[in-house]
Amino acid sequence: MFEPIKILLVEDDEDDFVLTRELLHEIFGSQVGLDWIADPDDALDAILGNTHDICLVDYRLGRRDGIDLVREATRQDCSAPIILLTGLDDREIDIQAMEAGAADYLVKGQITAPLLDRAIRYAIERKRIQESLAKLAQYDPLTGLANRSLFQSRLKDALANAKRTGQMVAIMLLDLDHFKDINDSLGHPAGDALLKEVAARLKHNVRETDTVARLGGDEFAVIATNIDHLEGVATVAEKLVDAIAVPFGFEYHEIRTGTSVGISVSPPDVSEPEHLLKHADFALYQAKSAGRGTWQFYDAEMNAKRQARKTMEDHLARALGRNEFTLFYQPKVHARTGVVTGVEALIRWLHPEYGMVPPAEFIPIAEESGQIIEIGAWVVRTACAQHLAWREAGLPPIPVAINLSSVQFKDGNLPLTLRAIMAEFGLSPQFFELEITESVIVENTESVSEQFRMLRKLGHPIAIDDFGTGYSSLAYLKQFPVDKLKIDRAFVANITEDPGDAALAKGIIALAKSLGMGVVAEGVETAGQLALLRRHGCEEIQGYYYSPPITAEAFAAWYRARAKKLKDADAASVA
Ligand code: C2E
Ligand code: MG
Ligand code: MG
Numbered sequence: 001m002f003e004p005i006k007i008l009l010v011e012d013d014e015d016d017f018v019l020t021r022e023l024l025h026e027i028f029g030s031q032v033g034l035d036w037i038a039d040p041d042d043a044l045d046a047i048l049g050n051t052h053d054i055c056l057v058d059y060r061l062g063r064r065d066g067i068d069l070v071r072e073a074t075r076q077d078c079s080a081p082i083i084l085l086t087g088l089d090d091r092e093i094d095i096q097a098m099e100a101g102a103a104d105y106l107v108k109g110q111i112t113a114p115l116l117d118r119a120i121r122y123a124i125e126r127k128r129i130q131e132s133l134a135k136l137a138q139y140d141p142l143t144g145l146a147n148r149s150l151f152q153s154r155l156k157d158a159l160a161n162a163k164r165t166g167q168m169v170a171i172m173l174l175d176l177d178h179f180k181d182i183n184d185s186l187g188h189p190a191g192d193a194l195l196k197e198v199a200a201r202l203k204h205n206v207r208e209t210d211t212v213a214r215l216g217g218d219e220f221a222v223i224a225t226n227i228d229h230l231e232g233v234a235t236v237a238e239k240l241v242d243a244i245a246v247p248f249g250f251e252y253h254e255i256r257t258g259t260s261v262g263i264s265v266s267p268p269d270v271s272e273p274e275h276l277l278k279h280a281d282f283a284l285y286q287a288k289s290a291g292r293g294t295w296q297f298y299d300a301e302m303n304a305k306r307q308a309r310k311t312m313e314d315h316l317a318r319a320l321g322r323n324e325f326t327l328f329y330q331p332k333v334h335a336r337t338g339v340v341t342g343v344e345a346l347i348r349w350l351h352p353e354y355g356m357v358p359p360a361e362f363i364p365i366a367e368e369s370g371q372i373i374e375i376g377a378w379v380v381r382t383a384c385a386q387h388l389a390w391r392e393a394g395l396p397p398i399p400v401a402i403n404l405s406s407v408q409f410k411d412g413n414l415p416l417t418l419r420a421i422m423a424e425f426g427l428s429p430q431f432f433e434l435e436i437t438e439s440v441i442v443e444n445t446e447s448v449s450e451q452f453r454m455l456r457k458l459g460h461p462i463a464i465d466d467f468g469t470g471y472s473s474l475a476y477l478k479q480f481p482v483d484k485l486k487i488d489r490a491f492v493a494n495i496t497e498d499p500g501d502a503a504l505a506k507g508i509i510a511l512a513k514s515l516g517m518g519v520v521a522e523g524v525e526t527a528g529q530l531a532l533l534r535r536h537g538c539e540e541i542q543g544y545y546y547s548p549p550i551t552a553e554a555f556a557a558w559y560r561a562r563a564k565k566l567k568d569a570d571a572a573s574v575a
Contacts, residue, residue, distance in 0.1 A: 004031040005120075008052040008080070010043045010069070011036065012061050016108065020056065020085070026113040027120075040064035044072055050079040054120050057102075059086035059093065067093070067100045074101030081123040085111070103127065140214040142192060143199035151213035151221055155273045158211075158225045159266060168227040170265045172237055173280040174202075176244070177258040177292050179218035186253060193250045194257065201243040206236060220259075221280075230265060230297070237261040237295035245293065260287035261295035282306065313365055315351065320374060324350050327382050328549035329400070331558065332520060332542045335534045338566060340559060342399030342433070344542060345383045346549045347375070367407045376408045377417055383432065384425040386552050393556055401433040403465065406440045412447050415454035422458070429459040433484070436462065438470025441480045452480055463520070468508060477515060485512045489523020489543070496528045506536045513537065 005028055011017045017036055024032050037046045040061040047055050047069070055078075059066040070082050081103035086093060089107040097105045103123035106116065138150035146154065155171065162169045176198065183191035195218065202212045202220060211223040222240070227233055244259040262284025264276050279298040285306075287296035319325060329343040349357040366372040383400045390398050408414050422429050434455060440448060441464075456462060463484035468491055487508050494501045505521070512519035521533045524543030533541065547558055 004028075004033045005054070006033040006035070006052045007120075008035050008037065008046055008055040010040070010046070010055065010057045010061065010066075011085070012038050012040060012058060014038070016058065016085075019108075020111075023111060023113050023116050027117040040069070043069055044076075047073045047078050047080070047082070048076055050077075052080045054124055055080050055082045057082055057084055059084055059088070059097075067096050067102075070097065070102045071100040081127040083119055083123055143196050143214050145199050145203075145220075146211055146213035148213065148215045151211065151215060151223070152273060154211045154213075155223055155276070158223050159271050159273060159276075162225065162266065163271065165226075167225070168265050168267060169276075170222075170224045170227055170233045170263055171276055171280045172222040172224070172233070172240070172295075173215075173262045173277075173284045174220045174222075174240065174244075174259045175284070176218040177260075179257065182255060182257065186250070186255070190250050190253065190255065194248070194255055197248050198244060198257075198259075201246075202240060205239045205243050227265070233263060233265060234295065234297075237263055241293055241295060258293045260284060260292050262287050262298070263295060264298040309365065312362065313369060315354075316349075316362055316365055316371065317369070319349055319351070320371075320378060324352070325375065325378065325382075326350055327379065327386065327552070329386075329552060329555045330542060330549040331547050331555065331562075332401070332540050333546050335530070335538050335541050338562075340398075340562060341540050342401060343555060344401040344435070344549075345379060345386075345403070347379055347403075348549075363405065367405050370407065372405045372407050373411065376405065377421065379403075380418060380421050380432070381425075384421060384427050387427065387431060388425065389552070390556060395556060395559055397431055398559075399431045399433060401435050401463065403435045404440070406437065406443065409440055409443075409448050409451055412451060415451050415458060418455065418460065419458055430461065433461040433463055435465040435486065437465050438467070438476075441476050442470060444476065444479070449480065456481075463518075468504060474511075482517060484518040484520060486520045486522050486542075487538070492521050492523045492529055492533070492543070493525075495532055496526070502532065505533065505538075509533075509536050509538050 007024060009017060009020060011020065017038070021034060021036075024034060035046065035052065037043050040063065043057070043061070043064070047057075055073075057066050057069060061069065066084055066086070070084060073082060082101070083104045083106060084097045084102045085106050085108055087108050089110070094105045103126060104119045106119055138147060139145065140147045155169075158169045161167075176194070179191065179194070182194060195214070198220065199212065199214065202222065206212060206222055206224065209225060213221045213223075215221050222236075224233060224236060240261055241259055244257060247254045247256045249255070262280045262282065264279035264283060266276050270276060270279070282302075283296045283298040286299065286302060287294050290296060326348050327345045328348050329345055331343050332341045333339070334341050347359050347363075349359075349362055351357050363372065366375050380402055383402055387398060387400055404414070418429070418432075422432070441452075452462075461483040463486050464482050465486050466488040467485040469488045485508060487505055491501045491505050491508075495505050496502070509519050518540065519538055520540040520542055521529075521538045522542045524530055524533065524541045524545045526545060529543075530541060530545055547555075550558065
């Protein structure tokens with residue numbers, strides 16, 4: 001059984017009303033629900049009541065023009081199509097009617113039942129198609145939430161509104177933790193079900209007047225309007241985080257996800273939609289890096305820092321190609337004999353604008369971007385070339401210690417890369433000690449210990465850098481046998497004043513000796529520090545006391561001067 005069609009007829013002429021009613025009865029039988037409005041002043045309200053399937057509006061309505069009525073009704077979200085009925089067959093009026101938003105235009109004298117029937121059915125069908133197209137263009141078909149385009153127009157409206165009323169607008173951006181994993185492991189139906197569930201939970205936890213949108217993938221957004229204080233926004237964000245964290249059942253699985261929320265609020269934030277969105281995005285990034293399952297407001301200062309970092313990243317990405325890196329070398333000296341035992345290669349970035357950038361500033365960035373892999377290979381090559389160049393210049397083979405980042409162990413290619421470079425230069429790995437930090441061995445994955453074994457097998461001596469600052473335990477040292485420990489310079493710095501640090505340094509030296517390892521003290525700056533380390537049996541010394549890191553040329557000169565001094569001293573002692 002069909003619902004009876006509901007028709008609104010706006011007609012100030014009673015005869016015409018009777019005529020039209022008869023036609024309608026002829027078409028729809030007595031099933032038609034017909035409301036008649038005779039007073040043009042009541043017409044707009046009746047149309048906007050939106051309770052009819054179609055409106056038939058007379059063109060000439062006493063004081064009021066039917067076209068104006070159509071225009072006004074269309075502007076104000078009238079949901080039913082409107083057919084204009086007129087006594088005149090006039091092309092001009094026809095065009096005006098269409099422009100005003102009328103679905104059709106019928107000339108009264110010519111209306112027959114089949115013609116009216118067809119006009120009504122077509123108008124309703126066209127409206128239905130129009131609406132579903134509009135919906136398709138504005139809503140996400142999976143979740144029924146607003147899509148990005150509707151989100152943007154709602155945001156624009158909300159901001160314009162807020163400007164007028166002086167209230168705040170907040171946008172919250174969220175995405176789901178491990179959505180890709182869930183999709184990959186449980187399949188797309190599970191992913192879809194999860195997205196729908198999340199959409200429902202978000203809607204459930206915000207106000208009716210707020211907009212919840214799916215911007216794409218697992219990215220959602222909320223526009224909250226009429227806000228009078230930030231705590232309110234934080235409370236909502238908290239609720240959203242909690243709601244998403246509740247596990248949900250799909251088939252026989254329990255799916256767990258979580259979300260972080262990035263929030264920007266205007267004012268005090270900017271009021272251009274794009275900027276607000278960018279800021280929320282940045283806040284989301286911050287929330288995620290602060291540990292998932294939290295919310296974060298946009299912070300301008302942090303953003304400035306990130307901008308600077310981003311610029312640094314861009315410059316760093318080009319640094320290798322532009323030959324902006326160089327290696328400095330810091331000598332290591334035997335504690336008792338004073339003989340040079342080798343150098344440590346320390347990278348420097350000579351940026352055309354920034355000047356000399358210290359490794360502490362750019363290595364972490366290169367690690368995060370993965371660029372350290374390439375840079376690391378460049379360091380080894382450059383060290384090899386330098387080793388050969390010094391030999392050419394008449395120096396003995398100088399052992400060069402190379403710093404490795406834990407990231408260089410990530411792809412498992414490190415031993416092969418090193419082997420290839422050593423072969424390329426025809427050099428023995430024994431001259432190239434590798435300095436790794438405790439963080440590498442603490443990770444203790446199968447892959448790391450495998451690479452570790454391979455590197456030792458190739459013949460690279462291995463030293464643990466910054467020893468004492470990480471968390472390595474004696475058990476690790478047993479599992480990862482190394483050749484040398486480098487006492488971190490933080491302990492060396494206070495060794496003569498702080499008995500605790502002195503005891504630590506002494507302990508590390510004793511530990512190294514008992515395990516048959518060498519030991520180097522780094523950051524030695526004073527004769528007092530040197531004397532103390534010497535007394536405790538430290539073998540090698542590195543630090544400003546002898547020399548800061550210097551260029552390759554400077555090192556060659558330094559080396560010659562030192563060799564000469566040692567020889568003279570030797571000769572003197574013989575004499
Ligand atoms: P590190 O390997 O512990 O290097 C020793 C750092 O101590 C160097 O800082 C050196 O200049 C500094 N130093 C040496 N003697 C003294 C001293 O007597 N007093 C003081 N106050 N400092 C001294 P630098 O060159 O700034 O390097 C910092 C860190 O950057 C290095 O620490 C190392 O972890 C990393 N790094 C340097 N070059 C490379 C590289 O080629 N690859 C990797 N992955 N990391 C590198
Ligand atoms: Mg080092
Ligand atoms: Mg160190």
